[in-house]
Amino acid sequence: MMIKAILFDISGVLHVDKLPVAGAIEAIQRARDEQKIVRFVTNTSRSTSTDMLQSLLKMGFDLSVDEVFTAPVALRQVLQQRKLRPYCLVHKNLLPEFADLDQNSPNAVVVADAADGFSYESMNRAFQLIMQGAPLLGVGLNRYFRQNNQLLLDAGPFIAALEFACDVEAEILGKPAKAFFQTAVESTGFKAEEVLMIGDDVFADVEGALAAGLRACLVQTGKYTPGDEEKIRHPGAWLCPNVVDAVNRVIKPSYDYSNR
CATH class of the missing domain: 3.40.50.1000 (HAD superfamily/HAD-like)
Structure with a gap:
């Protein structure tokens, strides 16, 4: 075909x-x-969809916003539809994507590529919320990515760790x-x-x-x-x-x- x-x-x-x-x-x-x-x-979850689009345009690519589908945007839509208050374990550059959502007393855990944000403290906070019943939502299960000619851990291994610790299955939106x-x-x-x-x-x-x-x-x-x-x-x-x-x-x- x-x-x-x-x-x-x-x-x-x-x-x-x-x-x-x-x-x-x-x-x-x-x-x-x-x-x-x-x-x-x-x-990709180290920049907002707007920043990513602008970056591609600067590189010379010809595309419009309605041609782009990002996992963080799909995740944001689910949070809004379900009226969830997220605990965002995400990269600092991605935080603006969720900034206008209510994040007080979180009742959902969102995990993306948080880079240095993946600490024992942050992972344990996510673990505690999930154990209290919060759903685990992930941008994707990517295991690693390449940057500056080296392979770096992506969000997948950290999502898998929370799944194992909490005996739950993450809902992947990307x-x-x-x-x-x-x-x-x-x-x-x-x-x-x-x-x-x-x-x-x-x-x-x-x-x-x-x-x-x-x-x-x-x-x-x-x-x-x-x-x-x-x-x-x-x-x-x-x-x-x-x-x-x-x-x-x-x-x-x-x-x-x-x-x-």
Whole structure:
């Protein structure tokens, strides 16, 4: 079935440490020129959605706010809908995203990539609230990410620690949650099987997309490490050197590419 829309992960796929991947800006434009709907989906939680959009625009990417789907925004919407008061264990740069929510006497725990904010004190506070009945809400289960040419722990391991300690299961609002992918797909107007997810994370991007019925491509940039493709359990994923090759494969499906 022809691919009619593309979901792009951002960090590690379109740019690495704020430097655009070679040819990425042009690849997105080629996709648009070929009448492909494009969306940008990310679990990135070290900046607000507004700051992230402005950063991408400064790098030269052409996109609008309604094309961007971020896990923190999805999480914020759930908090508002359920009238929850969050204890925010998040990065200091992300705090403005939740600043106007009532956070007195918290009755929910929100965990994102808090970086140095993950201390015994903060984790124990989250643990105590969950043990008192507060739901555990996570931006994503990403295990790690790449920054300044090194791998760094993401939110996933800390969420897993709280799940283990409290004997609960976190509700994940970003990738790889099926609902997150469905929201992005619905915005394109096409069926899931007509949409391709391009990402550098085997579990959050590729496995999550495939489980939600999308097509998926793993690129060998960003957090990718050799052998990651062997961890993909669902069949049919593509493996491409970078986002440019992935887009070219969509535009020229008859080209002789090798599957994983």
